[in-house]
Amino acid sequence: MPYLALDTATTSLSVAVGERGKLFGEATTQLSRNHSVKLMPMVENLLADLDLDPTQLQGFVIGRGPGSYTGVRIAVTAAKAMAFALNLPLVGVSTLDGLARHGAVSDALVVPMLDARRRQSYTALYENQNGFFVKIQEDKLLVLDDIIRAINSRMVVRRLDKTKPAQVLLLGDGAENHRDELQEKLGDKARFATSPAQNFVRAAHLLDVGIPLLEAGEVHDPATFAPEYLQLVEAEAKWLAAQQAAKEGEPS
Amino acid sequence: MxxxxxxxxxxxxxxxxxxxxxxxxxxxxxxxxxxxxxxxxxxxxxxxxxxxxxxxxxxxxxxxxxxxxxxxxxxxxxxxxxxxxxxxxxxxxxxxxxxxxxxxxxxxxxxxxxxxxxxxxxxxxxxxxxxxxxxxYANFLSGGMEPPLLALVVSGGHTEIVHMPAHGEFEFLGRTRDDAAGEAYDKVARAMGLPYPGGPVVDRLAQEGNPEAYPFPRAWIDDESMDFSFSGLKSAVLNTMHNAEQRGEEWKQADIAASFQAAVVEVLVEKTVRAVRKTGVRNVVVAGGVAANRGLRAALQKRAELEGFGVHFPSLDLCxxxxxxxxxxxxxxxxxxxxxxxxxxxxxxxxxxxxxxxxxxxxxxx
Known part of the structure; x- marks a missing residue:
């Protein structure tokens, strides 16, 4: 029985169906500015093409961000409803995993970058270790200089291991939009996608990450499941800062 | 499938x-x-x-x-x-x-x-x-009426008179040209230093004040129009408070609230009466957050009895x-x-x- 994966956190709208070790099918577009309109018809069409009915699914893997706030909520919310309606398990995984795993066969340090404007990207670090593609730094929102610092810091460790080339594979629109600067500062360590086919979030990659979790029973509660935004809303951040300032101003 | x-x-x-x-x-x-x-x-x-x-x-x-x-x-x-x-x-x-x-x-x-x-x-x-x-449709849940109806829609985002000849069919007879009635309430409440959301607080204060304390303007637009305008009224209220403060005079919250509410309600009620007379539709429902306003409920009820048309408000929890x-x-x-x-x-x-x-x-x- 297959699992369904969805991701709407970036400009990529991606849907995949598969089991452990077997991808039945995947549909992805990258021009959609309207994931709300396109997502469910895409799910319906993919399942129909595979001669599947929603009741034949056995679980959901959802890209829970980081990315566009409004975008990420589309798939997360639809999945919360489907998991509730069909009484099926759901697990949220990082949208960055869906991008990074284009580099799963690479020996380089793999750094997915989702552009978050103002020279910032949502990013994480991945590397192959003993044949496993491993996330070695959790999702963060970083400015370009801090991303370069994190890469160089990891390079120090990698230099100790002769099997690991001093290379970094930079993926995603964050890498493309800052390509010149990354190239200049990282020199010949820097590698980029060799094709646009390696620069977007794939739901098939989310299945690779999510299916083992679902099969191990490591699932989210659909009722409380929510996106991972990595940022507070600006009004909330200001309010919290004001509360903190008021507290510090109080005589003890 | x-x-x-x-x-x-x-x-x-x-x-x-x-x-x-x-x-x-x-x-x-x-x-x-x-x-x-x-x-x-x-x-x-x-x-x-x-x-x-x-x-x-x-x-x-x-x-x-x-x-x-x-x-x-x-x-x-x-x-x-x-x-x-x-x-x-x-x-x-x-x-x-x-x-x-x-x-x-x-x-x-x-x-x-x-x-x-x-x-x-x-x-x-x-x-x-x-x-x-x-x-x-909140009106249909509390034993309301059947179309044809007129609906007075009043909320933070809307002020409209709607003709509803049959289920699912709607036609605008009048609408606000600037602020919605609820929006004017919120802005006046904010200027009075009342907590958000201010509409219900203004309504409560208005019960205790003198509605004739301040002669705030009513925007009739013309003799025929069923459109609304509340931005002039809102400015008049703000100016009254501001000028009083400049002169070092006290203004009474309850009197401001009552006079402001009287101006809003009078316009809402009279434009609704115009719509009833013009269309001949004798049943009116009120919809939106401001439908909970006690001043509006009382005034429209009274006017409907005088004019002989039916009026229905949703129960308070459905407003x-x-x-x-x-x-x-x-x-x-x-x-x-x-x-x-x-x-x-x-x-x-x-x-x-x-x-x-x-x-x-x-x-x-x-």
Whole structure:
């Protein structure tokens, strides 16, 4: 029985169906500015093409961000409803995993970058270790200089291991939009996608990450499941800062 | 089998079985996450409203992104509670009605995405509901009237007089040219230093003040017009308070509130009377958050008795945003077999008169 994966956190709208070790099918577009309109018809069409009915699914893997706030909520919310309606398990995984795993066969340090404007990207670090593609730094929102610092810091460790080339594979629109600067500062360590086919979030990659979790029973509660935004809303951040300032101003 | 065919099959089977029509309503257009179950369009089996008002109070108004985030966290629990209270399961549902506009687009999208996920998974017919139509249909839930009707729509975002010749048909007779009545309330309340949301507080203060203390202007526009304008009134109130402060004089909160409310209510009531006289439609319903205003309820009731037309207000708990009214507005669409497809989108500025233009699933009743 297959699992369904969805991701709407970036400009990529991606849907995949598969089991452990077997991808039945995947549909992805990258021009959609309207994931709300396109997502469910895409799910319906993919399942129909595979001669599947929603009741034949056995679980959901959802890209829970980081990315566009409004975008990420589309798939997360639809999945919360489907998991509730069909009484099926759901697990949220990082949208960055869906991008990074284009580099799963690479020996380089793999750094997915989702552009978050103002020279910032949502990013994480991945590397192959003993044949496993491993996330070695959790999702963060970083400015370009801090991303370069994190890469160089990891390079120090990698230099100790002769099997690991001093290379970094930079993926995603964050890498493309800052390509010149990354190239200049990282020199010949820097590698980029060799094709646009390696620069977007794939739901098939989310299945690779999510299916083992679902099969191990490591699932989210659909009722409380929510996106991972990595940022507070600006009004909330200001309010919290004001509360903190008021507290510090109080005589003890 | 595709979604459209599953919907057709379910609808035909449900109609043939003669079982009651059970509609789940979902409403997330602003800062209330709400779900409700309604039987046969009239009977409320449950109406759960999770308000975020305490959260948004600290910001002095609704922060759209905060509202959207809370909707995602709340929606499953609110729907489950509505089903439990109603004593029904998903398999008992005939259809789902969901607000798809107007409202905050990010907030609307949560309800729409959730409804589509549910309806796709279970093959349930889905009806996108225009939010203001929902407010009008709140009147049908509390033993209201049948069309033809006039609806006075008054809320934070709307001030309109609507002619409703039949179910699902709407025509604007008049609308505000600037601020909505509820918006004027909120702005005046803020200037008076009252806590958010200020409308109900102004209404309460107005009960204790002198409505003739300040001669605030009434915008009639002309002898015929059923349009409204509240920005001049709002400025006059603000200027009165400002000038008094400049002169070092005290202004009485209750008198300002009462005089302001008298000006708003008089215009709302008289324009409604104009609409009744012009159309000959003798039944009026009031819809929207300001329908809870005691000053408006009393004045319109009194004037209707004098003029000899009928007036109906929703019960107080159905004046604010809720999903029961959305399910009620979905009911005539269900009867007509008008269902939306999985490409339904949230529309931030969806007009009442454009509701019927959103394409529905081509329907073949066997």
């Amino acid at each position: 595709g979604y459209q065919q599953r919907v057709r099959d379910k609808y035909n089977a449900d109609r043939a079985s003669g079982k009651p029509v059970v509609i789940l309503g979902i409403e997330t257009s602003c800062d209330e996450t709400s779900a409700s179950v309604i039987r046969d369009g009239r009977e409320i089996l449950s109406n759960v409203v999770s308000s975020q008002i305490e959260i948004h109070k600290r910001f002095g108004g609704v922060v759209p992104e905060v509202a959207s985030r809370r909707h995602v966290e709340n929606v499953n629990g609110v729907v489950e509670e509505a089903l439990t209270q109603a004593g029904v399961t998903l398999d008992d549902l005939s259809a789902v009605g969901v607000t798809y506009g107007p409202g905050l687009v990010g907030a609307l999208l949560v309800g729409v995405a959730w409804a589509k996920g549910l309806c796709f998974a279970k093959g349930i017919p889905m009806i996108g509901v225009q939010h203001i139509a929902g407010h009008i 604010t945003d809720n999903a029961a009214m959305i399910a009620a507005a979905a009911f005539p669409m269900y009867e007509a077999g008008r269902f939306h497809d999985l490409d339904l989108n949230a529309v931030a500025s969806l007009s009442l008169t454009k509701w019927a233009d959103t394409p529905t699933i081509p329907f073949l009743v066997k």
